[in-house]
C-alpha cells in the first residue's frame with residue numbers, strides 16, 4: 370500500500386461531538402448510563418495518541434465507536450474524512466478482554482482477520498507466524514488460548530491486530546495483563562514497529578508512565594459523562610528506547626500535569642459521593 | 648498437551664469395579680433363575696435364547712431394521728433440531744412467539760403422542776420414524792438453542808471488528824463454534840432418547856425390529872426369549888451414548904482440561 374498523503378489515504382480520526390448513552394430495562398425499570406457526554410477531538414494521521422481517564426469514564430466505549438462496532442447516538446466519527454458506518458479494513462482493534470476464540474489455536478486466531486480479508490491460507494499462516502514472533506510467542510502457535518497466561522493471551526490479541534497491517538490501531542489497555550518485564554519489552558517492540566511502519570495508534574491505558582513514555586499526545590478524559598478534559602503534548606525526542614525517558618524533565622512535567630487532573634477528578638468524585646449520601 | 652497412551656493394565660484397573668459388579672449381579676441372577684419358583688429366566692437360558700435367535704437370523708435382522716429406523720429418525724431430528732435451535736436462539740421474535748408452545752410440547756411424554764402419530768401417519772415407516780424423531784428432537788433443539796443463546800457477545804464483536812458482516816458469517820465464525828459443546832451434549836442425549844423412542848414405536852406397532860420381537864415374545868410369555876430381545880436395547884443405548892461422549896471429548900479439546 371502506498372502511503373502518499375492524499376485525503377483518502379489520510380489516517381486521521383475526527384471525533385465530532387460524539388455521545389453515547391446506554392439504555393436498558395432492569396426488572397421493568399428503564400435505566401441509562403451516559404457513557405460518553407460529548408467528545409470533540411481530532412487524532413492526527415500517524416500520531417501515537419494515548420487516552421487516559423478514570424475507570425468507567427467511557428474509554429472502551431469511545432474506542433468501540435471509532436472501530437464502528439457501536440453507533441454513537443450523538444455526533445459523528447470520520448476516518449480520513451469519511452464517516453464511519455461500521456468496522457473497516459483501515460482499523461484493527463486490540464481488545465481489553467483479549468477476545469480470542471477459545472476453540473482456535475493461537476496461530477489460527479492470528480490468521481482469522483487475514484482469512485476474513487481473503488488472504489490465502491499459506492500466506493496468512495506465514496504472516497501470523499511472523500507477527501507472533503514480534504510479540505515473543507514463537508513456539509506457541511499450536512497452543513490453545515486456555516493453555517497460555519493472561520499476558521500471553523493479550524499478546525496474541527496484539528499479534529492479531531498487527532497482522533492486519535491496518536493503518537489505524539485501536540488498542541484498549543493492550544498491556545494491562547502483562548507483567549512488568551515483558552511489558553517493557555512489548556512497549557519497546559511497539560515503538561519500533563510504529564517507527565518502521567507508520568500507523569495512527571490510539572492507545573488506552575491506566576498507566577500514566579506508559580502514556581507519557583509512548584505517546585506524542587495524551588488525551589485526558591473527564592469522569593462520566595465524559596468530555597475532553599485536556600490534551601497534553603509530550604515533548605520527548607524519538608526514538609525513545611535508546612535513552613532513559615523517565616529521567617527527563619519533560620517526562621516528569623507531563624506526568625505531573627496529568628496526575629493532578631486525574632486526582633482532582635477523584636476528589637470531586639468523593640465529594641460528589643458525599644453529597645449523595647446526605 | 649496431555650498424551651494418553653492406552654495401557655491394558657490401566658484399562659483393566661478402571662473396569663474392575665464394573666466387572667466385579669457384573670459378576671455378582673449375573674451370578675445372583677443365575678442362582679435365582681435356577682430356583683423352582685423363579686419369576687425370571689436364568690442368565691444361561693437367556694444366553695441360549697439369544698444364541699438361538701442369532702442362529703435363525705431373527706435377532707440380527709430385527710436389529711438391522713431397528714437401526715435403520717433409529718438412524719433415519721435421529722438424523723432428521725439432528726438436522727431439524729440444529730436448524731430450529733439456531734433460528735430460535737438467534738431470532739428474538741421467533742423465540743418469543745414459539746418458545747412457550749415448544750416448552751409445553753417438550754413436557755409431553757413422547758409415548759402420549761404415539762396414538763396421535765398413528766392416527767395421522769398410519770402404521771408405516773413414516774409413523775415410526777416420526778416417533779423416533781419426536782423423542783430426540785427436543786433435547787437436540789433445546790441444547791442447540793441454549794448454546795446459541797450462550798455465545799459471548801464480546802466474541803461476536805471481535806468477529807464483526809474483523810469484517811465479518813453477514814448473519815451467516817457470524818454463525819459460521821462464532822455462534823456455532825461457541826455452541827459446539829452444547830450441540831454435542833444435545834446429540835448425546837438425543838441418541839439415548841432415540842433408542843427409547845425406537846423401542847416404543849416398534850413395541851406399540853408390533854411391526855418389525857427389536858420392538859416387534861419384544862411384543863411377540865411378551866404376548867406368549869416366553870421370558871427367556873423376551874429377555875434376549877430386550878437386552879440389546881440398553882446395550883445399544885450405552886454403546887451409542889459412549890460413542891457420542893468420545894466424539895464430544897474430541898470436539899472439546901480446546902476446553903480447559
Ligand SMILES: Nc1ncnc2c1ncn2[C@@H]1O[C@H](COP(=O)(O)OP(=O)(O)OP(=O)(O)O)[C@@H](O)[C@H]1O
Nearest residue numbers: 391392402403404423424425426427428429430431
Ligand atoms: N453495553 C453496555 N450496556 C450498559 N452500560 C454499559 C455498556 N458498556 C459500557 N457501559 C457503561 O458505560 C460506562 C463506560 O464504560 P467503558 O467500558 O467505556 O469504560 P472504560 O473507561 O473503558 O472503563 P475501564 O477503565 O474500567 O476499562 C460504564 O459506566 C459502563 O458501565
Ligand SMILES: [Mg+2]
Nearest residue numbers: 428429465541
Ligand atoms: Mg475499558
